[in-house]
Amino acid sequence: MKLSSLPGGLAVAALSALSFGTSGALVKPLLEAGWSPAAAVTVRALTAGLVLLPLAVVALRGRWAALWLARWRVLGMGVVGVACTQLAYFAAISTIPVSTALLIEFLAPLILVGVAWAVSKRMPRPAVFLGSALAVGGLVLVIGPGAIQAVDPIGLTFAFLAAIGCAAYFFIAARPDRDLPPVALAAFGLIVGGVILGVLGATGLLSFTATFGDLPLFGALAPWWVPVVLLVLVSTAIAYATGITAAGVLGSRLASFVGLLEVVFASLFAWLLLGEQLTPLQLLGGLLILGGIAAVRSERAEALPPEEPPQHDVAIVASGEATAAASAH
Structure with a gap:
């Protein structure tokens, strides 16, 4: 299966959602042990970026000019896709329920559909609705x-x-760029986001606390660094690298719909690892999300000629979706 194919992109996007979905079960023990959200996110982003850095250097193969040409894309990923999104989410959950904040944040696919509709002046097909x-x-x-x-x-x-x-994260990740490898965008974007959050924490604008004792994890006591390592490698490094790769193949809209599976996987991991029971309504909700992804996927299959790669869909709406990305600054 070629990675540029639609099935390959869907598989990588599902892996990204699965990886992102582990973050809640891994972060919760840290937060309960005394870590502040800002500290957890900063360590998560900065360390994951450093982990991906050697892979990014190898992928670039000395083509540093490509990184410079994509500097605004990297900066946008770090500032908007990593730092601002996380800060806005944590600010939201300080005054409203977590479930409400998650529900609103994952309306990102509808934002992308709406922007594409407004710019193209063409009503989305019934499958999208x-x-x-x-x-x-x-x-x-x-x-x-x-x-x-x-x-x-x-x-x-x-x-x-x-x-x-x-929504801006999916847009930035989906922008066509043959010169900058996805792993490089992920690595440098995470580093930029981590540095920004670290500076805000160091200046006292964000609460920055951490503890370094044993904590309960998966039904047993474990050193503090175990969930941190898993959070960095699985929930961040793999999640962002695969997510950016998938968005480049699927386009921002379909990738954002597949990203909704993160909520489903997060519920599954909370059930398996934290003992939070799944209800029949949650299982039904997971099936409805899968149905929504299938509907949007079928619309893309009808809209594109067989010989055209899905990447062209990104180019068609890129100018319009840029407005959504710019509005997030």
């Missing part, structure tokens, strides 16, 4: 119907900013 309805309905069921409630307007604002940042 069907996929959007199924995905949002499934998302509500997975997170919990109780997420829909009256909440603090400031928290809602930050949650919507996180959704815009999430």
Whole structure:
């Protein structure tokens, strides 16, 4: 299976969602042990970027000019896709329920659909509307119907900013660039985001605390660095590298819909590792999300000639989606 194929891109996108989905089960013991969210995210991003750095250098093969030419893309990934999105999300959950913030943040696929509609002046096909309805309905069921409630307007604002940042992440990752390898964008984007968060923590603008004792993990006591290592390698390095690769193949819209599987995988890991039980409604929600992804995928298959790679879809709407990315700054 070629990576440039639609099935290959879907498989890599699912792997990215699976990897991102482990973060909640790994971060929760750290937060309960006294780590601040800013400290956990900074260590996660900066260390993962350093882990990917040797792979990025090998992939570049001395073509540093490509990195310089893509400097604004790398900066956008670090500032918007990593730092701003995380900060907005944590600001949101400080005043509104986590489930509500997640529900709003994962409306990013609808933002991309709306921007493409506004710019192209062409109404999306019925399959896109069907996929959007199924995905949002499934998302509500997975997170919990109780997420829909009256909440603090400031928290809602930050949650919507996180959704815009999430949409910008998929847009930046999906922009066609033959010279900059996906692993290089992931590595340098994470490093930029980690440095920014670290500076904000060092200046006192963000709470920055960490503990270094044993903590409960998977039903036993483990050193603090065990969840950190897993968080860095699996939930961040692999997640971002595969996510950026998949977005380049699938385009921002379809990749963002597949990204909704992160919520499903997060629920599964919380059940397997933290003992948080899954309900029949959550299982039904997962099936609805899969149905939404299938609907959007079928629309892409009809819209593109067989000989055209999915990458061309990104070029068609890139100028329009750039507006969404710019609005996230």
